[in-house]
Amino acid sequence: METWLAIASRREVRRYAPAPIPPEVEERILDAGRLAGSSQNRQQWRFVVVESADKRETLSGLVYAPGNVRGAQLVVAIAVSGKGPTSFDAGRCAQNMLLAAWDAGVGGCPNGLPDADAVGALLGLREGERPAIVLTFGYPASPRDPAARSAEKWSARAGRKPLADLVERV
Secondary structure, three states: OOHHHHHHHOOOOOOEOOOOOOHHHHHHHHHHHHOOOOHHHOOOEEEEEOOOHHHHHHHHOOOOOHHHHHHOOEEEEEEEEOOOOHHHHHHHHHHHHHHHHHHOOOEEEEEOOOOHHHHHHHHOOOOOEEEEEEEEEEOEOOOOOHHHOOHHHHHHOOOOOOHHHHOOOO
């Protein structure tokens, strides 16, 4: 998929089909996170794949939208450590993973953490690590075809503020 089309057509997917994600697609999603840029190339992140049904159920109660975790075929917590722009770097990992997933027809959604300490404890994060975000992935329950319209049409339908309202030149 062309990059601009992937960016313009990607939407948060919160309802997933029961179809499993093939291992090679899962690996590509995770590798896309690994390839993200980071401050001074420190790569102060780790990806915790939550496979345990018990941990997933508990985790579902620790995110803002429990159904995202319960229905997902792949659940990944991005853990960060150290100083610097770790939130920005984690965001770069997350966006890479979400776009790589979308390129493979897999939907995804970031899930906020009202109690990051509880999530860290549940996942057994290491000393000095903290969870930045939990990503959920799966094939969309209602499939979407990115090629159904142009990137420009997807952009126009995105429901976002006009670019002119967001850009200030000084």
